[in-house]
Amino acid sequence: MKLKGAQIFFECLKREGVEVIFGFPGGSVLDIYHEMPNHDIRHILVRHEQGAAHMADGYARSTGRVGVCLVTSGPGATNTVTGVATAYMDSVPMVVFTGQVPTALIGDDAFQEVDIIGITRPCTKHSYLVRDVNDMPRVIKEAFYLARTGRPGPVVVDLPKDVIQAQTDFRYPRRVDLPGYKPTLEAHSGQIKRAYQLIKKARTPVIFTGGGVVLSESSEELVRLAETLKAPVTSTLMGLGSFPAVVPDSSGNMDLHPLWLGMLGMHGTYRANMAISHSDLLLAVGVRFDDRVTGKISGFAPKAKIIHIDIDPTSISKNIEVDVPIVGDCKNALRKLIEAAEAEPIEGLDALRAPWIEQIRQWKETYPLAYKQNSEIIKPQYVIDKIYEVCRGDAIITTEVGQNQMWTAQYFHFSRPRTLLTSGGLGTMGYGLPAAIGAQVAHPDRLVVDIAGDGSIQMNIQEVITAVCNCLPVKVAILNNHYLGMVRQWQELFYDKNYCGTCLDASPDFVKLADAYGAVGLRASKPEEVEPVIREAFSIKRPVLMDFVVSPEEGVYPIVPAGKSISEMLLV
Amino acid sequence: MEIRTKDRHTIGILVQNVPGVLARVVGLFSGRGYNIETVTAAETHEPGLTRITLVTTGDERVLSQIVKQLNKLVNVIKVYDFSETEFVDREMALIKVRAEQQTRAEVLRIVDIFRAKVVDVSPHFYTLEVTGNESKISAILELLGQIGIVEVARTGKAALARSKKH
Ligand SMILES: Cc1ncc(C[n+]2csc(CCOP(=O)(O)OP(=O)(O)O)c2C)c(N)n1
Ligand SMILES: [Mg+2]
Numbered sequence: 111m112k113l114k115g116a117q118i119f120f121e122c123l124k125r126e127g128v129e130v131i132f133g134f135p136g137g138s139v140l141d142i143y144h145e146m147p148n149h150d151i152r153h154i155l156v157r158h159e160q161g162a163a164h165m166a167d168g169y170a171r172s173t174g175r176v177g178v179c180l181v182t183s184g185p186g187a188t189n190t191v192t193g194v195a196t197a198y199m200d201s202v203p204m205v206v207f208t209g210q211v212p213t214a215l216i217g218d219d220a221f222q223e224v225d226i227i228g229i230t231r232p233c234t235k236h237s238y239l240v241r242d243v244n245d246m247p248r249v250i251k252e253a254f255y256l257a258r259t260g261r262p263g264p265v266v267v268d269l270p271k272d273v274i275q276a277q278t279d280f281r282y283p284r285r286v287d288l289p290g291y292k293p294t295l296e297a298h299s300g301q302i303k304r305a306y307q308l309i310k311k312a313r314t315p316v317i318f319t320g321g322g323v324v325l326s327e328s329s330e331e332l333v334r335l336a337e338t339l340k341a342p343v344t345s346t347l348m349g350l351g352s353f354p355a356v357v358p359d360s361s362g363n364m365d366l367h368p369l370w371l372g373m374l375g376m377h378g379t380y381r382a383n384m385a386i387s388h389s390d391l392l393l394a395v396g397v398r399f400d401d402r403v404t405g406k407i408s409g410f411a412p413k414a415k416i417i418h419i420d421i422d423p424t425s426i427s428k429n430i431e432v433d434v435p436i437v438g439d440c441k442n443a444l445r446k447l448i449e450a451a452e453a454e455p456i457e458g459l460d461a462l463r464a465p466w467i468e469q470i471r472q473w474k475e476t477y478p479l480a481y482k483q484n485s486e487i488i489k490p491q492y493v494i495d496k497i498y499e500v501c502r503g504d505a506i507i508t509t510e511v512g513q514n515q516m517w518t519a520q521y522f523h524f525s526r527p528r529t530l531l532t533s534g535g536l537g538t539m540g541y542g543l544p545a546a547i548g549a550q551v552a553h554p555d556r557l558v559v560d561i562a563g564d565g566s567i568q569m570n571i572q573e574v575i576t577a578v579c580n581c582l583p584v585k586v587a588i589l590n591n592h593y594l595g596m597v598r599q600w601q602e603l604f605y606d607k608n609y610c611g612t613c614l615d616a617s618p619d620f621v622k623l624a625d626a627y628g629a630v631g632l633r634a635s636k637p638e639e640v641e642p643v644i645r646e647a648f649s650i651k652r653p654v655l656m657d658f659v660v661s662p663e664e665g666v667y668p669i670v671p672a673g674k675s676i677s678e679m680l681l682v
Numbered sequence: 683m684e685i686r687t688k689d690r691h692t693i694g695i696l697v698q699n700v701p702g703v704l705a706r707v708v709g710l711f712s713g714r715g716y717n718i719e720t721v722t723a724a725e726t727h728e729p730g731l732t733r734i735t736l737v738t739t740g741d742e743r744v745l746s747q748i749v750k751q752l753n754k755l756v757n758v759i760k761v762y763d764f765s766e767t768e769f770v771d772r773e774m775a776l777i778k779v780r781a782e783q784q785t786r787a788e789v790l791r792i793v794d795i796f797r798a799k800v801v802d803v804s805p806h807f808y809t810l811e812v813t814g815n816e817s818k819i820s821a822i823l824e825l826l827g828q829i830g831i832v833e834v835a836r837t838g839k840a841a842l843a844r845s846k847k848h
Binding site: 227235241256288289291424 | 698701702705706709713743746747751753754756757758759
């Protein structure tokens with residue numbers, strides 16, 4: 111039977127198990143929208159295509175499945191670019207379908223024509239312009255396959271209008287044939303052996319994890335290896351949650367995991383950065399040695415031999431030379447290391463490790479993360495503490511970018527993977543709210559909270575209405591410091607307190623704004639109001655904007671100034 | 683700027699011949715700040731496969747990133763770093779040279795020495811075809827330059843490894 115391209119589109123999506131599309135219509139995708147009611151796929155109508163891309167991203171990060179969005183040609187397509195780049199930097203599996211002008215008009219500067227394949231080439235894992243309806247099934251199959259396998263990433267599929275109108279016999283290919291795409295999953299046994307020989311000799315080892323551990327679903331293996339080796343663990347922003355920050359102690363109270371160092375890097379904990387600086391062996395798993403993590407390269411883990419596991423060979427020895435590179439899936443490599451460790455246990459491990467664990471405990475006590483909450487003005491960190499306390503850590507948290515993001519990373523004790531969704535690589539303000547909506551679509555019964563800044567939230571505030579009309583009860587906690595706080599902090603520390611362009615003295619009344627959108631608005635201006643506001647918000651089954659009027663000039667500490675070694679932290 | 687020859691590398695890239703593949707390869711170089719000195723691309727004897735030969739500069743670390751980044755492109759099937767193997771390379775140049783009464787003989791002598799060919803003749807110009815490795819092409823250009831070159835079109839380098847099939 112012959113099907114139209116628009117029908118084939120839905121048949122393919124069904125076969126890929128797609129349950130939801132985040133989209134926004136326009137002329138070149140009208141045939142797909144015309145066909146949509148005949149199919150059992152949910153469509154979330156956004157208010158800006160950037161929102162669609164971040165929602166697909168939040169859906170993907172919170173589930174591990176491929177997020178899908180659908181937009182029209184021209185401005186619809188360009189509006190997704192920030193979302194595509196955000197997903198690319200953080201390796202998020204996503205397929206973005208963009209409309210395109212009819213093939214006969216391509217290149218003529220037709221109405222709403224844009225070369226979206228050209229524009230997104232550097233920020234996609236791959237992309238396709240479909241010129242023939244007969245190619246559609248193969249292309250869509252490949253797009254989903256590429257998005258979710260190997261190092262995941264976004265794929266753009268550009269669909270000209272005549273292609274989705276054309277008819278053909280539909281057959282979905284059973285497998286993909288991509289001769290140039292063969293990700294290495296299996297870690298090389300010889301390299302594992304070499305790695306374990308180094309690990310055995312180490313006195314002050316540190317396991318350093320990143321987003322790769324989340325993507326490869328290898329939390330369990332990570333915990334097992336860390337506990338087997340009694341090696342402390344630190345993580346990048348992207349890896350938070352894959353190692354449990356807190357565990358129940360002997361009397362059942364939640365306490366920091368004794369091997370947990372917290373996040374490292376520019377706003378890392380004192381103990382994490384000191385541990386890296388004194389480590390004699392670094393086991394880096396699913397990380398890419400971003401400059402926000404390493405600080406000055408020559409000052410990063412200067413005494414350590416480095417073992418680096420990553421599925422992407424380009425991440426290895428890109429920024430930092432490593433001693434034992436291991437290309438492969440983190441899960442596979444970690445399992446093999448566990449096998450090696452169990453087959454050949456380290457003798458006298460407790461005694462060997464005791465001084466190192468003790469040293470770390472001392473660092474932790476000397477400079478713990480801390481702030482002072484007085485009775486007058488709300489400290490932003492206090493809000494995060496209270497959110498953590500009220501939900502007992504059981505929530506999916508998204509963030510915006512800036513101080514709000516760093517305080518969340520520092521004060522919320524993430525203990526499960528896929529519970530922190532944050533734009534790490536690109537640092538996209540405006541990510542948090544739509545990402546929260548995407549996560550809420552995937553997890554209708556979970557508490558989803560966007561911890562936001564007063565600046566960032568306004569970058570995609572229009573999506574509040576998307577949450578309202580789709581009954582998605584996301585919670586937004588705005589840490590309202592009346593500043594682009596993170597930038598203000600840099601001006602304070604490194605630009606002579608010249609606060610040019612960072613004061614947000616005029617912001618909307620977020621409570622009234624929530625009301626105008628048909629959401630609920632709540633405000634806390636005094637410390638004692640914080641907890642009641644959070645409790646109330648969490649008990650409402652609708653979207654809620656909480657406006658926390660916080661201390662305007664609070665800084666994120668520790669901070670490693672740009673260009674310094676991570677051991678050179680400013681502590682207050 | 684003079685580039686040490688050890689920092690110049692010839693890379694062979696076997697790609698699927700699909701629309702946009704050259705843009706992906708070249709875009710990778712410009713986007714990541716790598717240098718391209720020459721690039722050639724044409725279909726191979728195997729249908730659907732194109733071979734790109736590219737000359738780039740960079741130290742060992744840059745070169746290893748280039749090879750890895752190229753391999754990461756979905757349409758790239760194989761990447762050969764010829765710095766690691768023996769290889770043969772050739773390039774072809776078309777050279778339009780001034781050939782007046784007094785210089786014609788000299789031009790033809792040079793053609794003979796370099797085993798070049800005269801492929802077009804007009805009242806004042808000869809167009810020559812010469813094939814060889816880079817130093818041969820440079821040498822003939824140097825000599826003809828003294829007589830008067832009008833225009834040059836060079837193909838850039840094409841390369842194959844000497845031994846086993848790549
Ligand atoms: C789209 C975008 N534009 C600019 C920046 C640069 N930037 C980084 S943090 C920041 C301030 C964010 O302000 P706010 O959301 O109020 O967060 P705060 O730091 O005050 O918590 C800015 C402007 C960015 N990250 N993203
Ligand atoms: Mg702010």
